[in-house]
Amino acid sequence: MASGAKSFVLNRKSDWLSGGTSKNVEFKDDVLVSQTKSGENGVYISGAFDSMQDGTIWHRMRLDVDFPPGSVFKIRIYASDLSEIVVAIPGIKGKSRVNFNEYITDDKIDISRKIDIFGEINATVYENADDVILKNLKGRYLWFCLELINYNKENIKIRSLKIEFPQVSFVDYLPELYRADEDRNSFTERFVSIFQSIYVDLEDKIDYTPVMFDVERTNKDFLNWIGDWLSIKNASVWEDKKLRKLIKQAVKIYKIKGTKKAVAKIVQEYTGTEPIIVEQFDVKENMYYDKQKEVVENLFGNNGYVFTVMVPEACVKDSENYIELLRVINGVKPVDSICNLVALSDQMYLDNHCYMGINSFITKNEQLVLNKQHREVNNLIISDLNFQN
Numbered sequence: 001m002a003s004g005a006k007s008f009v010l011n012r013k014s015d016w017l018s019g020g021t022s023k024n025v026e027f028k029d030d031v032l033v034s035q036t037k038s039g040e041n042g043v044y045i046s047g048a049f050d051s052m053q054d055g056t057i058w059h060r061m062r063l064d065v066d067f068p069p070g071s072v073f074k075i076r077i078y079a080s081d082l083s084e085i086v087v088a089i090p091g092i093k094g095k096s097r098v099n100f101n102e103y104i105t106d107d108k109i110d111i112s113r114k115i116d117i118f119g120e121i122n123a124t125v126y127e128n129a130d131d132v133i134l135k136n137l138k139g140r141y142l143w144f145c146l147e148l149i150n151y152n153k154e155n156i157k158i159r160s161l162k163i164e165f166p167q168v169s170f171v172d173y174l175p176e177l178y179r180a181d182e183d184r185n186s187f188t189e190r191f192v193s194i195f196q197s198i199y200v201d202l203e204d205k206i207d208y209t210p211v212m213f214d215v216e217r218t219n220k221d222f223l224n225w226i227g228d229w230l231s232i233k234n235a236s237v238w239e240d241k242k243l244r245k246l247i248k249q250a251v252k253i254y255k256i257k258g259t260k261k262a263v264a265k266i267v268q269e270y271t272g273t274e275p276i277i278v279e280q281f282d283v284k285e286n287m288y289y290d291k292q293k294e295v296v297e298n299l300f301g302n303n304g305y306v307f308t309v310m311v312p313e314a315c316v317k318d319s320e321n322y323i324e325l326l327r328v329i330n331g332v333k334p335v336d337s338i339c340n341l342v343a344l345s346d347q348m349y350l351d352n353h354c355y356m357g358i359n360s361f362i363t364k365n366e367q368l369v370l371n372k373q374h375r376e377v378n379n380l381i382i383s384d385l386n387f388q389n
Contacts, residue, residue: 008162025042042149050141070152215248230250273311311342311344
């Protein structure tokens, strides 16, 4: 970073769980999510962040957070050169000095009491702030407490949290005249910090650019943009995992675009099942075509530009999913061709698409009785018949 600051970043489940404690929150794909089932507030309290230097002036905290209307999240932050705090311990007269990390992770202490401790030690409090300048926070160690308050069924989601240190001001790069004031809360300091924040944010985006183009790591919105850029139409209908896999193969598929092989590949990636594709010449070359022309044309069409793609019914859950799959196929099919998409049910109907081993089968045997006498051998019914000369 051009600002010269270092940082701690929490953007994975393992980061959040390392040294911290929580209640009524869960982790979904490395995102911290508040729970609303219990009716209690979600709470996360971090372990100590160690700057390795006494007297560190902490600079900034940024959160990538989604909070629905009406919800509230509070941040309590405390910094000190000491890893211990002085608190009242139940059953012990007066106050005692305890290790703050051990106090936070002690399961015997109610988490609401741990939240109250931040108030007793005069922690700085911010409400619904996703980007804060940590003024007057000084000390080697830093702790924070997140309290997530939901007033409806929507969850608060925190994707990442970043703490920058030490405080580096752009005022230090100005002529000495502007640095004469020792007060770090001076007007010049605060005024320049606005542009410093904008500059650092822009610099972070530039530094993050290579990650944005990493298919495995980029976010869903940018993934869709990459898909459109690589001529993958309707990228938004793809599941995240399947789209990432498809993009890796996009160039190969683009080279064979407009062919049967491309259609088969794109359908297999989308549904996870290899499709059956029938073209017109496949049908007309069949020796029984002339005798069954009416039925065959009803199934596969009578136009030389029509081709039929068949997939199991389980791959097409509803009409909306059917349309989405058809859009995916239309993105790679020959321009003038028409796709006849068929969902094969697990039942067989005459004059419909029936394929042995796919959607046709023999049901269980029923007992057959002749002359009211029979015997069963290996599930086969053998009738007892008497023949007379």
